[in-house]
Amino acid sequence: MRSFPKGFLWGGASADFQYEGGFDEGGRGLLSHDYETDGSLEHPRHHTMQKSDGTLIKPRSSFFYADPIPDDAWPVFLEDAYYPSHQAVDFYHHYKEDIALMAGMGFNVYRFSICWSRIYPNGDEELPNEEGLQFYDDVISELEKYHIQPLITICHDEMPMALALKYDGWSSRHLIDCYVKYCRTLFKRYGDRCKYWLTFNEINAVRGFGPCGTRASDGAARYQAAHHMFVASAKAVKLGHEMMPGSMFGTMYAMSELYPATCKPEDMMHGLLARRENWYFIDIMGRGYYPSYAKQIWQHHGFDALDITDEDRQILKEGQLDYIAFSYYRSNTTKAGDPWFNVGGSDNPYLENTPWGWPIDPLGLRYVMNTIYDRIQKPIFIVENGMGAIDQADENGYVEDDYRIDYLRAHFKCMKEAILEDGVECLGYTMWAPVDLVSLSTGEMKKRYGFIYVDMDDKGQGTLKRTLRSLITG
Numbered sequence: 001m002r003s004f005p006k007g008f009l010w011g012g013a014s015a016d017f018q019y020e021g022g023f024d025e026g027g028r029g030l031l032s033h034d035y036e037t038d039g040s041l042e043h044p045r046h047h048t049m050q051k052s053d054g055t056l057i058k059p060r061s062s063f064f065y066a067d068p069i070p071d072d073a074w075p076v077f078l079e080d081a082y083y084p085s086h087q088a089v090d091f092y093h094h095y096k097e098d099i100a101l102m103a104g105m106g107f108n109v110y111r112f113s114i115c116w117s118r119i120y121p122n123g124d125e126e127l128p129n130e131e132g133l134q135f136y137d138d139v140i141s142e143l144e145k146y147h148i149q150p151l152i153t154i155c156h157d158e159m160p161m162a163l164a165l166k167y168d169g170w171s172s173r174h175l176i177d178c179y180v181k182y183c184r185t186l187f188k189r190y191g192d193r194c195k196y197w198l199t200f201n202e203i204n205a206v207r208g209f210g211p212c213g214t215r216a217s218d219g220a221a222r223y224q225a226a227h228h229m230f231v232a233s234a235k236a237v238k239l240g241h242e243m244m245p246g247s248m249f250g251t252m253y254a255m256s257e258l259y260p261a262t263c264k265p266e267d268m269m270h271g272l273l274a275r276r277e278n279w280y281f282i283d284i285m286g287r288g289y290y291p292s293y294a295k296q297i298w299q300h301h302g303f304d305a306l307d308i309t310d311e312d313r314q315i316l317k318e319g320q321l322d323y324i325a326f327s328y329y330r331s332n333t334t335k336a337g338d339p340w341f342n343v344g345g346s347d348n349p350y351l352e353n354t355p356w357g358w359p360i361d362p363l364g365l366r367y368v369m370n371t372i373y374d375r376i377q378k379p380i381f382i383v384e385n386g387m388g389a390i391d392q393a394d395e396n397g398y399v400e401d402d403y404r405i406d407y408l409r410a411h412f413k414c415m416k417e418a419i420l421e422d423g424v425e426c427l428g429y430t431m432w433a434p435v436d437l438v439s440l441s442t443g444e445m446k447k448r449y450g451f452i453y454v455d456m457d458d459k460g461q462g463t464l465k466r467t468l469r470s471l472i473t474g
């Protein structure tokens with residue numbers, strides 16, 4: 001039987017604010033995510049914002065800035081609220097135990113993100129925080145013990161809150177300098193120990209929500225902020241290549257293939273146009289220039305031009321990605337008349353849903369692997385895939401999660417077909433998330449993904465004990 005290529009990277013993925021905890025330890029500054037409110041409020045993901053007259057309002061549906069934010073309002077930090085992500089599952093103090101568990105599962109790669117405000121607590125100070133740098137040194141040393149390679153996400157949907165407050169995040173070009181400085185510090189410190197890097201997580205999500213920590217309330221502002229991120233990423237890639245010869249850089253995209261709901265030409269045409277919203281991000285960063293259809297995307301969002309300098313265009317060329325990384329959880333369908341950015345999508349009658357309501361589509365993974373590779377002709381890396389569900393643990397903390405085993409096994413099979421039968425060059429696969437952690441979309445513990453169950457709930461009740469669910473074999 002033919003197997004995965006030699007050197008194929010197998011492992012898991014996590015994000016600092018969902019996993020680490022220790023939000024006020026080790027000199028860490030406050031992060032944009034630390035301002036999320038707890039489940040005792042009307043909706044767990046509603047930001048609470050304070051108006052200038054002191055009244056609290058909860059106008060948004062998620063921590064992403066989906067609606068216009070009034071100038072006199074901004075998320076506040078509630079001292080008396082319990083935020084699941086502040087402690088999360090305390091990787092900060094459990095990293096040795098967790099990495100040993102990962103090694104036990106045969107991982108040879110672990111994707112984790114560095115918390116920007118652990119390194120630069122305010123984002124723009126002169127010197128980095130040594131304690132923060134040391135923490136990730138310790139994590140990498142622990143990985144090396146087990147011959148697990150680090151895959152580092154430099155920025156996973158976050159920024160030091162001070163940068164959000166001072167500069168309105170990625171609205172400002174100044175963020176490019178802050179980000180590049182942060183990158184330089186990481187490359188200097190970990191460059192000889194880490195080959196694979198990701199400049200941003202799910203960067204294409206900003207088209208619908210705006211980047212985290214940024215009040216980009218309309219299309220022009222979101223796409224301008226995204227442009228600043230493209231330039232920042234390209235500068236980081238160029239610098240990384242100079243400082244760390246042989247290093248490999250990707251950016252991560254949220255990929256859920258958008259199928260036309262029918263073969264009606266109008267649905268097909270709509271599918272093609274809507275899909276360009278994703279391609280826009282991958283094309284610019286993967287090919288190093290704005291695609292011919294960029295203007296049509298901008299006009300669709302109500303504006304004609306962005307502030308793009310000649311120098312920007314040059315750096316995009318010089319800082320092209322080495323590989324294309326993506327998350328894949330589900331597919332979506334779309335039909336004429338749907339919005340281009342339509343996360344929920346139309347129902348697909350051919351697919352079952354996860355207990356959380358996301359369509360399960362393993363063949364869709366093979367499909368997107370092929371479409372990305374065909375288009376960009378650079379290696380790909382699946383850096384998130386997994387099944388979120390509300391799991392019930394028995395009195396010993398053990399969870400029967402056959403549905404998750406079936407989900408992963410089916411996705412592995414399709415990934416293997418893409419590699420072995422279709423010839424897609426794929427560097428590896430990191431499952432989301434090997435140890436239970438706080439969900440990004442709900443802000444809670446109850447939506448879980450792990451191979452390892454963690455005894456912790458949304459109110460901070462639990463022992464943090466880790467229990468292996470079940471191993472996938474065969």
Ligand code: BGP
Binds near residue numbers: 018202254388439442
């Ligand atoms: C991706 C994010 C992750 C992660 C995952 C699962 O969008 O990169 O941070 O959380 O989705 O999503 P959720 O936690 O909302 O189930």
